Amino acid sequence: MCADGERWLRIPLSPALPSLLRQPHGNTLTRNIPDKPTLDGLEAKWDSRWESAGTYRFDRTKTREEIFSIDTPPPTVSGSLHMGSVFGYVQTDAHARYRRMAGNEVFYPMGWDDNGLPTERRVQNYYGVRCDAGLPFDPDFTPPTEAHDPPVSVSRRNFIDLCHVLTAEDEKVFEDLWRVIGLSVDWTQTYATIDHHSRRTSQKAFLRNLERGEAYSQEAPVLWDVDFQTAIAQAELEDREKGGSYHKIAFRRQDGSPLYIETSRPELICSCVALVAHPDDDRYGELFGSTVSSPLFGVELPVVAHELAEPEKGTGVAMICTFGDTTDVIWWRELDLPTRSVIQHNGRFQSEMPEWLDGDGATVYSELAGLFPNQARRKMAELLAESGDLDGEPRQIMHPVKFYEKGDRPLEIITSRQWYIRNGARDDDLRKEMLGRGEELNWVPDFMGVRYQHWVDGLNGDWLISRQRFFGVPIPVWYPVKAAGEVDYDNPIVPAEAQLPIDPSSEVPAGYDESGRGRPGGFVGDPDIMDTWATSSLTPQIAGHWDDDPDLFGRVFPMDIRPQGPDIIRTWLFATTVRAHFEHGVLPWHTGTINGWILDPDRKKMSKSVGNVVTPMPFIEEVGAEAVRYWACNGRPGTDTAIDLGVMKIGRRLAIKILNASRFALSFSESDVDPSTITESLDKSMLGELSEVVEQATNAFERYDYARALEVTERSFWNWTDDYLELVKTRAYGEGPGAESAHAALQFGLSVFLRLFAPFLPFVTEEVWSWWKEGSVHRAVWPSAAELADYTGDADVLAITSQVLGVVRRTKSDAKVSMRAEVDRISVIGSEHQIRLVKDGESDLREAARASAIDYSEGEFAVEAELTSS
RNA sequence: GGGCGUUUAGCUCAGUUGGCUAGAGCACUGCCCUUACAAGGCAGGGGUCGGCGGUUCGAGUCCGUCAACGCCCACCA
Numbered sequence: 001m002c003a004d005g006e007r008w009l010r011i012p013l014s015p016a017l018p019s020l021l022r023q024p025h026g027n028t029l030t031r032n033i034p035d036k037p038t039l040d041g042l043e044a045k046w047d048s049r050w051e052s053a054g055t056y057r058f059d060r061t062k063t064r065e066e067i068f069s070i071d072t073p074p075p076t077v078s079g080s081l082h083m084g085s086v087f088g089y090v091q092t093d094a095h096a097r098y099r100r101m102a103g104n105e106v107f108y109p110m111g112w113d114d115n116g117l118p119t120e121r122r123v124q125n126y127y128g129v130r131c132d133a134g135l136p137f138d139p140d141f142t143p144p145t146e147a148h149d150p151p152v153s154v155s156r157r158n159f160i161d162l163c164h165v166l167t168a169e170d171e172k173v174f175e176d177l178w179r180v181i182g183l184s185v186d187w188t189q190t191y192a193t194i195d196h197h198s199r200r201t202s203q204k205a206f207l208r209n210l211e212r213g214e215a216y217s218q219e220a221p222v223l224w225d226v227d228f229q230t231a232i233a234q235a236e237l238e239d240r241e242k243g244g245s246y247h248k249i250a251f252r253r254q255d256g257s258p259l260y261i262e263t264s265r266p267e268l269i270c271s272c273v274a275l276v277a278h279p280d281d282d283r284y285g286e287l288f289g290s291t292v293s294s295p296l297f298g299v300e301l302p303v304v305a306h307e308l309a310e311p312e313k314g315t316g317v318a319m320i321c322t323f324g325d326t327t328d329v330i331w332w333r334e335l336d337l338p339t340r341s342v343i344q345h346n347g348r349f350q351s352e353m354p355e356w357l358d359g360d361g362a363t364v365y366s367e368l369a370g371l372f373p374n375q376a377r378r379k380m381a382e383l384l385a386e387s388g389d390l391d392g393e394p395r396q397i398m399h400p401v402k403f404y405e406k407g408d409r410p411l412e413i414i415t416s417r418q419w420y421i422r423n424g425a426r427d428d429d430l431r432k433e434m435l436g437r438g439e440e441l442n443w444v445p446d447f448m449g450v451r452y453q454h455w456v457d458g459l460n461g462d463w464l465i466s467r468q469r470f471f472g473v474p475i476p477v478w479y480p481v482k483a484a485g486e487v488d489y490d491n492p493i494v495p496a497e498a499q500l501p502i503d504p505s506s507e508v509p510a511g512y513d514e515s516g517r518g519r520p521g522g523f524v525g526d527p528d529i530m531d532t533w534a535t536s537s538l539t540p541q542i543a544g545h546w547d548d549d550p551d552l553f554g555r556v557f558p559m560d561i562r563p564q565g566p567d568i569i570r571t572w573l574f575a576t577t578v579r580a581h582f583e584h585g586v587l588p589w590h591t592g593t594i595n596g597w598i599l600d601p602d603r604k605k606m607s608k609s610v611g612n613v614v615t616p617m618p619f620i621e622e623v624g625a626e627a628v629r630y631w632a633c634n635g636r637p638g639t640d641t642a643i644d645l646g647v648m649k650i651g652r653r654l655a656i657k658i659l660n661a662s663r664f665a666l667s668f669s670e671s672d673v674d675p676s677t678i679t680e681s682l683d684k685s686m687l688g689e690l691s692e693v694v695e696q697a698t699n700a701f702e703r704y705d706y707a708r709a710l711e712v713t714e715r716s717f718w719n720w721t722d723d724y725l726e727l728v729k730t731r732a733y734g735e736g737p738g739a740e741s742a743h744a745a746l747q748f749g750l751s752v753f754l755r756l757f758a759p760f761l762p763f764v765t766e767e768v769w770s771w772w773k774e775g776s777v778h779r780a781v782w783p784s785a786a787e788l789a790d791y792t793g794d795a796d797v798l799a800i801t802s803q804v805l806g807v808v809r810r811t812k813s814d815a816k817v818s819m820r821a822e823v824d825r826i827s828v829i830g831s832e833h834q835i836r837l838v839k840d841g842e843s844d845l846r847e848a849a850r851a852s853a854i855d856y857s858e859g860e861f862a863v864e865a866e867l868t869s870s
Numbered sequence: 871g872g873g874c875g876u877u878u879a880g881c882u883c884a885g886u887u888g889g890c891u892a893g894a895g896c897a898c899u900g901c902c903c904u905u906a907c908a909a910g911g912c913a914g915g916g917g918u919c920g921g922c923g924g925u926u927c928g929a930g931u932c933c934g935u936c937a938a939c940g941c942c943c944a945c946c947a
Contacts, residue, residue, distance in 0.1 A: 037906090037907090239943095239944085239946085242946090244946080246947085261947070262947065263947055264946070264947070265946085265947080276947090308945060309947085310945090310947085313947060314947055315947090317947085318947035319947070320947090321947095324946075324947075325945070325946045325947075326945060326946080327945040327946080327947075328945090328947085329945095330945070331945095399946055400944090400946060401946055402946065410946085445875095447874065447875070448874090450873070450874060450942095451873090451874070451941095451942065451943090454872090454873065454874085454942075454943060455942085455943080457943095458943060458944075460945095566941080566942085567941090567942085569942090570942085570943090596875095597940085597941075599940085634882095634883080634884095636883090636884090638875090639875090639876085639883095640875085640876080640940075640941085641882095641883095642882070642883095644881090644882055644883090644896095646881080646882065646895080646896050646897090647882065647883085647895080647896085649895095649896080649909095650894095650895055650896075652909090653895095653909085653910090656907075656909085656910090657906090657907070657910095659906085659907085660906040660907035660910090661906060661907075662906080663906050663907085664906030664907080665906080666906095667906075696886095699886090700886090703886090705886090707884090708884090708886080711884065711894090714894095715894075718894095721906085721907090722911085722912085725906080726904095729904095729905095729906095733905085806912095806913090809912055809913065810912090810913060810914085812901085812902090812912080812913085813900075813901060813902090813912060813913040813914075814900095814901095814913080814914090815901095816900075816901055816902090817901080817902085818901080818902055818904075819901090819902065819904060819911080819912060819913095820902085820904050
């Protein structure tokens with residue numbers, strides 16, 4: 001795109017030139033307005049000029065009161081570029097541009113979220129590699145040009161290098177998109193969640209959480225993705241409806257009679273630790289305290305009582321396994337049951353014979369060893385059918401199954417040691433404090449606050465931040481290895497803050513040397529990394545340089561707004577709130593603006609799995625960046641918005657209209673006209689109406705309602721071109737005070753419109769601004785009623801004159817004659833006041849209507865036009 | 871099962887604290903090459919504001935209820 005953008009290029013306004021050329025009063029640069037203004041190429045032209053002029057550079061000498069700071073969402077660079085990527089960012093940009101013009105110094109950095117699993121997965125697929133932490137580093141490894149098939153194994157360090165290479169490429173693609181779409185970010189203020197500064201900030205914040213007891217490690221059952229082989233957090237869960245089948249299975253009471261349970265996971269009978277029924281369930285009351293034996297394995301199991309057992313579900317008796325689902329974890333913990341787990345980290349049944357099995361049970365188990373759960377399930381169903389313990393045929397059902405949101409196989413629950421940060425789930429006081437933070441935040445739109453509240457109310461565990469992966473910020477601790485060789489997890493060795501960032505798998509704690517790694521009396525490094533949210537929950541601290549630039553941090557933090565999508569309230573917004581609450585004792589921002597969803601043209605939510613992801617570049621190429629921006633800014637705050645090429649085309653038409661109307665408005669004089677020459681009441685009326693528009697647009701922006709600001713500006717602008725420009729045209733082509741008044745009013749009006757549109761249509765407004773003004777429209781002062789006050793008149797003059805003109809047009813249209821057709825007379829009936837208003841605009845009205853005379857009489861308002869018969 | 875949001879013209883959407891015959895654009899129809907604009911301009915037709923019931927002098931707007939759609943949450947036996 002933008003290939004021939006410079007075909008009518010003029011001498012650029014170098015930042016150095018204006019001071020040489022500027023005259024004491026106004027600006028005398030010769031205008032160079034193209035005969036055929038075009039939108040083509042404006043994106044590239046102005047992006048590079050803004051960059052070289054530093055138009056959006058942040059001035060850090062400003063005070064906190066003057067600064068407006070934005071906690072920009074760092075896009076996941078390994079994710080797909082889709083229309084949702086531009087939607088929310090453009091809305092934020094419009095607000096940033098408004099703030100900048102309204103007098104704030106805007107802190108608008110950009111980050112890239114590049115660490116974490118999404119990048120690893122993309123690297124695996126892109127290059128056809130897999131990370132094998134056991135392999136040695138290969139210094140001669142070069143990134144493959146084509147994906148290996150089948151995948152080759154590479155060392156951890158080579159793998160991480162590939163992650164860096166690919167994310168650098170991905171970040172360039174994103175930056176290019178942001179530039180084309182016109183985001184006014186300060187490109188000197190960028191960060192990446194894997195970079196040195198972010199790792200340092202992330203580790204420092206973690207160590208402080210650890211020191212204050214807000215972070216801890218614990219050996220416990222966790223939700224586990226068997227493909228990625230990592231623990232995941234509650235916030236990353238999603239339920240999917242999956243088919244399954246209930247198996248009705250007989251356990252044996254002491255007297256040999258069957259006790260039936262129903263389960264969708266018969267393969268876990270071997271890890272069963274108890275059966276459970278509701279304490280008030282009379283059917284089973286006598287069994288509490290006794291034992292039953294499991295089918296095939298013959299393990300004696302207690303029958304226990306717990307409120308969570310639902311009498312209506314299945315037979316009313318459930319088997320408790322370690323662990324089949326999250327309810328099992330609750331029962332296991334609250335009833336103090338033993339652990340009998342058989343599923344390994346790779347998702348397969350362990351090969352070693354479980355110690356609680358012997359005899360026939362061991363023989364049965366040997367058939368399950370090494371299988372995946374779904375394979376073991378079929379095997380168990382066969383075996384149970386053969387032994388007669390399966391009652392009837394399995395019953396097909398659909399039920400919700402927990403998945404990792406990025407995963408393909410159901411989660412398992414596996415016991416392992418993990419790191420957690422407290423979030424209020426296990427501490428009522430902290431939960432109340434976090435709910436209080438949610439109430440404190442100014443939510444835009446306000447109903448979004450409910451989502452936060454529900455999430456915090458529903459938390460059922462602390463925040464699990466450790467991941468058994470590679471491309472991320474390492475957990476910055478080591479552990480002593482006791483003389484007996486066991487690792488002392490309870491006494492982690494921490495680095496000094498000055499040492500950060502560290503990688504405990506390659507660096508050595510103070511007082512040790514490398515030879516002690518993994519040896520009794522020595523140390524081991526924590527092998528895990530932190531989840532990406534553990535770092536991106538610190539974006540205000542990272543972007544504001546909490547770690548290394550307290551002066552800057554004091555000027556931007558707490559930030560003014562956090563713009564983001566509704567889906568990550570539970571993750572990003574909540575986690576950021578937790579971290580700031582712990583570290584700084586404040587809410588990290590004043591306002592949270594939550595954008596809506598992007599729906600595809602059929603009003604379906606876009607998602608990769610559905611395959612309806614729409615990428616922005618084809619739209620930008622077809623209608624231009626500003627048309628896409630116009631569409632994005634038409635989406636109300638927090639409102640789901642469908643991708644609509646039609647809306648974009650309206651935006652394009654608006655931008656073209658601005659070019660053409662500007663060309664007309666600026667065609668009458670070579671220099672700025674003094675607004676004190678505005679004397680005609682129609683002109684003053686127009687400025688009076690504009691004054692109201694300015695007020696409405698400003699109020700809307702103050703409420704973060706960019707869409708409303710655009711709407712009132714746009715409506716007024718079309719009236720301006722349709723009515724005012726037509727009314728004033730003839731007078732403007734003439735000479736004398738009337739013409740001068742028109743010229744000045746046209747310029748003044750245009751100047752106001754360009755500034756009102758600048759947040760939405762940054763390229764075309766800047767282009768027109770450059771025709772006759774110095775500097776950037778984006779650093780021009782936001783229009784105000786005060787600025788217009790000396791030149792305004794009764795807005796009703798223009799309104800009623802336009803209305804009369806409308807009647808004349810309709811008359812001509814009905815008569816199927818040209819708009820240039822002559823009108824003999826217009827008769828206006830109205831109140832004394834209305835008549836006076838029309839008379840104020842009469843001469844312009846007669847020219848525009850081509851009417852030779854206007855008759856007036858008092859009465860109920862009515863207008864009639866009498867065409868000259870031809 | 872709970873919560874939030876949406877439902878206004880064929881389509882995409884406005885309608886701020888309840889106030890005169892409900893608005894815009896697209897699409898459709900008619901007219902017009904008028905010296906800013908024909909990838910345009912001007913004008914026109916088109917809606918019992920999801921259903922039902924309330925409050926009110928007055929309801930698209932407030933309350934209740936039902937329905938459809940979307941999203942979020944919920945202990946997978």
